[in-house]
Amino acid sequence: MSVFDRFNLTGRRALITGGSRGLGLEMAKALGEAGAELMIVGSDEEHLKRASAELHAVTIQADLSKPEEAERLCDVVLRDHAPIDILINNVGGRRINTPTEDLALGDWQRILDLNLTQAFILTKRIGGAMIQRKWGRIINISSINALWPGKAMRGRSYETSKGALTMFTKAVAADWAVHGITVNAIAPGPFLTDANKRWIGEKPEFEGEVADSIPMGRWGRPEEIAPLALYLASDASSYMTGSVLILDGGKLLW
Numbered sequence: 606m607s608v609f610d611r612f613n614l615t616g617r618r619a620l621i622t623g624g625s626r627g628l629g630l631e632m633a634k635a636l637g638e639a640g641a642e643l644m645i646v647g648s649d650e651e652h653l654k655r656a657s658a659e660l661h662a663v664t665i666q667a668d669l670s671k672p673e674e675a676e677r678l679c680d681v682v683l684r685d686h687a688p689i690d691i692l693i694n695n696v697g698g699r700r701i702n703t704p705t706e707d708l709a710l711g712d713w714q715r716i717l718d719l720n721l722t723q724a725f726i727l728t729k730r731i732g733g734a735m736i737q738r739k740w741g742r743i744i745n746i747s748s749i750n751a752l753w754p755g756k757a758m759r760g761r762s763y764e765t766s767k768g769a770l771t772m773f774t775k776a777v778a779a780d781w782a783v784h785g786i787t788v789n790a791i792a793p794g795p796f797l798t799d800a801n802k803r804w805i806g807e808k809p810e811f812e813g814e815v816a817d818s819i820p821m822g823r824w825g826r827p828e829e830i831a832p833l834a835l836y837l838a839s840d841a842s843s844y845m846t847g848s849v850l851i852l853d854g855g856k857l858l859w
């Protein structure tokens with residue numbers, strides 16, 4: 606078997622949340638190219654349709670900011686699309702920038718639900734179903750902000766939820782290693798996806814300020830996460846679990 610064969614995903618089925626755009630779309634493309642059957646989840650039907658035409662993926666609409674929708678998604682997946690071998694918990698983000706002293710409890714909770722609670726629900730139910738099959742890959746998309754509070758950020762619910770997702774990754778990795786399931790996280794730095802293009806649209810100087818704060822002098826391109834996701838999704842990463850892989854052009858060095 607060549608080293609390239611160890612990245613082959615023929616016969617594997619992967620579920621990627623937020624696979625319709627941004628980092629999730631690029632990770633889905635890579636897993637598809639390696640032979641996996643794909644299932645992607647998003648909140649917007651149009652975005653899902655567009656991505657599915659490109660990826661030939663099964664699509665499921667769900668608003669994962671709501672725990673009850675995450676449960677419904679698991680019901681549908683486990684009933685109609687099981688077994689899932691690879692789970693990428695990619696959905697997350699923030700659209701608020703309110704200082705902690707002014708942050709409403711409801712807004713705090715919504716960000717925790719979006720970044721953490723749904724990932725717990727999918728790990729418990731879809732990851733839990735991997736236990737009896739003795740093979741599984743779970744990849745959680747964290748952030749460098751799990752490790753470092755962003756200077757421009759306010760409210761801190763984003764960093765807190767990504768920090769918790771990172772420790773959840775390590776704890777479940779320890780528990781499930783015996784079952785042949787690996788659980789790892791990727792901590793991206795700034796990537797030019799729609800989410801960041803929206804911030805740049807509101808504050809154009811942000812694009813240059815961020816690029817200047819990175820040793821490589823530029824934002825990440827979404828496709829640059831894909832090879833790392835493929836590594837973690839495949840047999841190539843057979844001895845890696847509980848790791849948090851930083852992908853940031855060196856941003857955390859400065």
Ligand SMILES: NC(=O)c1ccc[n+]([C@@H]2O[C@H](COP(=O)([O-])OP(=O)(O)OC[C@H]3O[C@@H](n4cnc5c(N)ncnc54)[C@H](OP(=O)(O)O)[C@@H]3O)[C@@H](O)[C@H]2O)c1
Nearest residue numbers: 623625626627628647648649668669670697748795796798
């Ligand atoms: N981009 C970065 O610089 C960066 C840095 C560090 C960490 N991250 C993390 O990487 C992940 C992906 O970020 P991204 O920049 O690729 O985001 P993005 O461009 O905003 O794409 C997000 C994807 O998630 C889906 N999504 C968003 N909210 C959803 C919801 N409530 N329910 C279901 N699907 C939802 C979107 O689908 P719809 O079209 O249906 O909304 C889309 O497919 C996030 O967890 C983010 O925190 C990103």
